[in-house]
Amino acid sequence: QVQxxxxxxxxxxxxxxxxxxxxxxxxxxRIYVMAWFRQAPGKExxxxxCIKWKDSTRWYGDSVQGRATVSKDDLKYELTLEMNSLQSDxxxxxxxxxxxxxxxxxxQDFGTWGRGTQVTVSS
Numbered sequence: 690q691v692q693x694x695x696x697x698x699x700x701x702x703x704x705x706x707x708x709x710x711x712x713x714x715x716x717x718x719r720i721y722v723m724a725w726f727r728q729a730p731g732k733e734x735x736x737x738x739c740i741k742w743k744d745s746t747r748w749y750g751d752s753v754q755g756r757a758t759v760s761k762d763d764l765k766y767e768l769t770l771e772m773n774s775l776q777s778d779x780x781x782x783x784x785x786x787x788x789x790x791x792x793x794x795x796x797q798d799f800g801t802w803g804r805g806t807q808v809t810v811s812s
Contacts, residue, residue: 698806
């Protein structure tokens, strides 16, 4: 079993850069993909970015394309999200997710989740 713990949330000003980390522990050898999702109040959970652990293939959600970068630390089994030019629409709970295979980029394609970290962007 894999456990995920997010860190780095909080309140940011519009225009600033966000940096979140997700530490994986447990059966990390089973991780095939990791991803960041976010969910704003009253909205569905959406993909921010996803990375395939073996070859670093990346995918990004349309709403953050060009502003977000996901990266990984192979030794620490840590996933990082950096997102610049923050806007009030980026206010959401950000979740880290992992899966042992690649089944798609929808939330239901991931079986392991962290508890999430709140990010609030004030203008």
